[in-house]
Amino acid sequence: MALQKSMLVARADLKMAMKVSMVKYGLILIAAFGPVMLIATVLLIALTAPTVAAATLAMIDPLLSPMVGIIAIIPASLISANALVGEREQNTLEPLLCTPLTDRELLLGKLLSSFIPSIALLLGSILITEVSTIFILVSVGSEIVLVPGLSSLFLLLTTGPTLILAMVSVMILISGRVKRVYEAYQTSGATVMLFIIPMLLPMISMDTSGNVDMNLVWFSNFITLLIAILLAIVTWALAIGRFNRDKMVSM
């Protein structure tokens, strides 16, 4: 029942956001930045060195692919920045808070309304990148490798959503404490920078000669996932614990 009510909030928010073309296409454009960069890199390598393209891509994949995850965090931060302060600016916060929704149901609804499109954009980005990579490599007659590769896929499909969850939680917390949407957007920029740091961890797996130690890649992937889980738990607990109707209405 609780999830059902949260889904109602999420669905209404999504429906309203999707009615605005600028929002819809703006988010897609931002998310497309990751796959476009990755596909361009694959294309460049495939065209300049088709015989060693597969090996080169396999080697640099752990450094390149997290880019898709990093970019996918940005739309999540933008949607969630609007979550509560957007309602206040539209004057719809009070009627919403007057409904029998509990704090948890409302916050979960707001979290889902940012999380669902962000995950859709992340999965779409991964799929487009994989399909494009295979198409490019087949076209130049190169051996086929996955970009994102297996280790990167693990990172993107586990740490990616977890970090998005953490990012959304912290942005909802901020959104309930600022007076204007633009303040939330400004804060979201700084917060994104903080949340992409874990995604950069796989870079430590490259040694001085430019080789990548796959054991180290997997190790850093697990460490990154643990950090992301910890961040998600702490930020969600903070979002729930610090949610204050009185403060939001009094502002």
Next chain:
Amino acid sequence: MDEVIISGLTKRFDDLTAVDHIELTVPEGSIYGLLGPNGAGKSTTIRLLCTLLRPNEGTAKVGGYDIIESPVQVREITGVLPEEGNHTLYQTMSAYENLEYFGNLYGIPRDELPTRIEELLTFMDLWERKDDPAGELSTGNRQRLALCRALLHRPKILLLDEPTSALDPVAAKRVRELILSLAEKYKQTFFINSHNLAEVQRMCDRIAIIDEGQILLSGATQELRSRLQASQNFRIRVVDDLENTLSISKAMNFVKSAEREADSILVTIDDPLKNNTTLMQALISKGIHIIEFAEEEATLEDLYLDVIKGGVK
């Protein structure tokens, strides 16, 4: 039975005490008006009752539920029209979608919701506009739609904050008529904030006057109006010599006040049953030709101004 029982309710915002230890009871099925000037604490009181704000001291029971201990239950049984309700709709959603969304949030059964929405929109003359985005409706229509939203889940208690503010006189009259017909049809309890005295006088059977966060006076509307009978206003029209009439009136020790208003004089007389004839005789004896010596109906405005100015406690 009392639907709303407020005891010692206090709300402070930093150094400002918006609501200061107020005590009120609202009987079931009544239309209760909370009157007061801007900044008196009316909206804060409603926000406390619908659990948007948490009191610093005291509490209130709404429909038997404590606003601090059972906020979700309070929200289930109350319908709220916030201040400037016409601005509180989702502008891009249609009128129907606005109601559908809130109907679902209030847990109205899915098979029942379309019927309720149709019934309310028809009742408010909005059915033909059901597919229009709320942002494209007129102010009056948006206010009625916001009222529909407050009524949709058939709450026991309606908390309406300035329901006719920002409306033109025709739309305001329409909303007042709607409230009265709803009260008659569904037997709900209404708690209405207003600074519009005429509106409260027309609609409410009980009122309280609040200023600077404190309840200055409360009771049944009729009972409060009867308090004014101790002194009464009379309007005097004469053939000519209005100035002389004014000075004769002012010279009488039982005349509390006498003021010229256009082509007449308005006098307030103590113990009117005894003294109005004395004044009339005094004027006639001085050669004043009286056209009209009419009793002015006591209004809440007189009481309100008296209370706010500190005349009645």
